[in-house]
Amino acid sequence: MIRINLLPFRAARKKENIRRQVFIFVSLFVLIALALVYWNMRLGTKLEEIQAKVEETRVELAKTMKAANRVDQIKKEIATLEKKMAIIEALEKGRMAPVEFTEEMSRLIVADRMWLTRLSENAESVDMGGYALDNKTVAVFMTRLEKSPLFTEINLNRLQHATQNEVNLKNFDIKCKKAGVLAPEPKKTTKKKKKK
Numbered sequence: 001m002i003r004i005n006l007l008p009f010r011a012a013r014k015k016e017n018i019r020r021q022v023f024i025f026v027s028l029f030v031l032i033a034l035a036l037v038y039w040n041m042r043l044g045t046k047l048e049e050i051q052a053k054v055e056e057t058r059v060e061l062a063k064t065m066k067a068a069n070r071v072d073q074i075k076k077e078i079a080t081l082e083k084k085m086a087i088i089e090a091l092e093k094g095r096m097a098p099v100e101f102t103e104e105m106s107r108l109i110v111a112d113r114m115w116l117t118r119l120s121e122n123a124e125s126v127d128m129g130g131y132a133l134d135n136k137t138v139a140v141f142m143t144r145l146e147k148s149p150l151f152t153e154i155n156l157n158r159l160q161h162a163t164q165n166e167v168n169l170k171n172f173d174i175k176c177k178k179a180g181v182l183a184p185e186p187k188k189t190t191k192k193k194k195k196k
Helices: 007-108 135-147
Strands: 114-121 125-132 151-164 167-178
Touching: 007 114, 007 135, 114 135, 125 135, 125 151, 135 151, 135 167
Parallel strands: none
Antiparallel strands: 114 125, 125 167, 151 167
């Protein structure tokens, strides 16, 4: 019978399998290492892109904030200018008011029959006093005041006899409200009815 020694063949085969497994292991290791290096490089590139975008966004944000601050400053300046314009308009309107008031008063006075010795005004009312030759002159003056567009609620507070340089006169005090000024409304009082 012929004997064949298969041990060296098995050993060679075993070595070949080990070499193949080592090659596969090393190849897989190198392949995984290359994949990891590639992935790392790709992530690094993405990270750089993101950092560049973040920096660009920061620059744009700084520009936008600067522009927003400038806009706020311009809004404040516009508001200040609008206030100044409103003040100027009010002054322009108010500038002619004393002239118009004086002109109206000179038109309302009964010429050569009366004269004012006191005239004071505030935001709501006008208080005046003076002398007239007779009661009829005071009545005509009050009628003119009532017809005037500047005054409402004309009240004769005092009318009395006075003598100046041996001339008999009538001393009067008149109070009236300025037109367009609303009188404050009286407060309503509510009474509770008692239940029986």
